[in-house]
Amino acid sequence: MRGYTLFERVSRAFHDYPSLSKFVVISTVSGGGLIAYAEANTSSDAYTVAPPETGIKKKKVVVLGTGWAGTSFLKNLNHPTYDVQVISPRNYFAFTPLLPSVTVGTVEARSIVEPVRNIVRKKNVDVCFWEAECFKIDAQNKKVYCRSTKESNLNGKEEFSVDYDYLVVAMGARANTFNTPGVEENCHFLKEVEDAQKIRRTVIESFEKASLPNLSDEERKKILHFVVVGGGPTGVEFSAELHDFVNEDLVKLYPMAKDSVKITLLEAADHILNMFDKRITAFAEEKFSRDGINVKLGSMVVKVTDTEISTKVRGNGEISSMPYGMVVWSTGIGPHAITKDFMKQIGQNNRRALATDEWLRVEGCDNVYALGDCATVNQRKVMEDIAVIFSKADKDNSGTLTVKEFQEVIKDICERYPQVELYLKNKKMSDIVDLLKEAKGDVAKETIELNIEEFKSALSEVDTQMKNLPATAQVAAQQGAYLAKCFNRMEEAEKNPEGPLRFRGTGRHRFQPFRYRHLGQFAPLGGEQTAAQLPGDWVSIGHSTQWLWYSVYASKLVSWRTRALVVSDWMRRFIFGRDSSGI
Secondary structure, three states, rough: OOOOOOOHHHHHHHHHHOHHHHOHHHHEEEEEEEHHHHHHHHHHHHHOOOOOOOOOOOOOEEEEOOOOOOOOOOHHHOOOOEEEEEOOOOOOEOOOOHHHHOOOOOOOOOHHEHHHHHHHOOOOOOOEEEEEEEEEEOOOOOOOEEEEEEEEEEEEEEEEEEEEEEEEEEEOOOOOOOOOOOOOOOOOOOOOHHHHHHHHHHHHHHHHHHHOHHHHHHHHHHHOOOEEEEEOOOHHHHHHHHHHHHHHHHHHOHHHHHHHHHEEEEEEHHHHHHHHOOOHHHHHHHHHHHHHEEEOOOOEEEEOOEEEEEEEOOOOOOOEEOOOOOEOOOOEEEOOOOHHHHHOOOOOOOOOOOEEOOOOOOOOOOOOEHHHHHEEEOOOHHHHHHHHHHHHHHOOOOOEEEEEHHHHHHHHHHHHHHHHHHHHHEEEEEEEHHHHHHHOOOHHHHHHHEOOHHHHHOHHHHHHOOOOOOHHHHHHHHHHHHHHHHHHHHOOOOOOOOOOOOOOOOOOOOOOOOOOOOOOOEEEEOOOOOEEEEHHHHHEEEEHHHHHHHHHHHHHHHHHHHHHHHHHHHHHHHHHHHOOOOO
């Protein structure tokens, strides 16, 4: 087993000994919890600092949102010189990766939420929470304007303003309808806990309606036609959960409806799960075909009425309509109205999210940071700084760059421009010298000397590897933890942590730019089978990966209370099945 990762060893053990998985569910879940506990303790010890001196005025930090990014920031912020005020329309954090499980009762809604006050009450930072929604950000005067979500008896919803020294915008995003007619009025979304609960009630109501004695077969089939729009991870997982719910639980209770149920998954692209390895995509499509889930690829939704959904085939433009009972829309995200207004205010029009630099600072604003789904990181292009890089590396001012001179600064370049390292990996080049030799021709390593134009030619294609970060919980959580680290140290020095590119010998950043570390991704496919794509392009598919999914998700839950509740929900489902009550 030498050379394998922990995930690989666990998955291989489950694969070689299938019976092992039945006996270690408790130990794997609790083991994941112990990992999370160790991580939490380690990070807490690393960032603990001495209490502030008396008389020092605390900096006011306003955090908008209690999603993955905002909660991760709050959990990791430990410097007592901050006065933190959290504003969000919901007073809890929700573990959104389990929302598809909530829609069918595999997991209960309360099991995946944790009150914000529970999360911050034991911290050594002054944290105040207000349940309200922000409706305006005034970056020029450093104010945010908010409206209470609760109506008072006399004045309706109370409005108030809050001053800040630092603003952390972590408000997430909304479902993107692409302005498709009828979507807002007739479709269900799956972004919040309330959405999952509404879908659950609608599914049960559909089966109750279909069981009435006065319906024709055609009417029954229409009511029990469930359409899922979007073949990404959320749409695929919901389709799989719904299929299992119907075939493992509901058909036993509604025998009349057994032959009338139909699940259709619509995807505008050529394949579902496009962001996964092709092996996972092929397996998912094949499994859905075996399970009877109708996957329609290249189908773009153009209109949704209260009875029919219309699609256009991407190849020939043919438009067709089909009746449905329920539509779940899961096709990506777009900015909230408040985010759009703020982007317009600071000159970021026509963008899908707030643009930030690599330190998560909103471009065009002072002391405003944005992270999570509401923001996108603009990586600096190598070609924009090519002259600076060349002059810094050319220490003898000879006008040419030798391999030795370039090797002295390559670490700084890869740190500042991660696309360089990615480009070398994709080109299967073992060393940066290979890139220089390619530009110079077949010459000996020791004799390579490049002028500025040859240097530009050598690095001309590295910026093609730049990609936007995916809008996932994993990215948001890492951004929150990173920004908290910066804030924990920001007040300990006179200089700001951010700055222009610097090489060794002339000073370096106090903080490295944010770098996302991909830890892998899962795609539950139903029938106790899950696909996983882990670092190193390692792919695992099957029942053993499902147990790995259980362990990892249990370890990532925000508290021991939610871990216990979710694990008990999984065990209850194994023993008693899913609950079909219409509540």
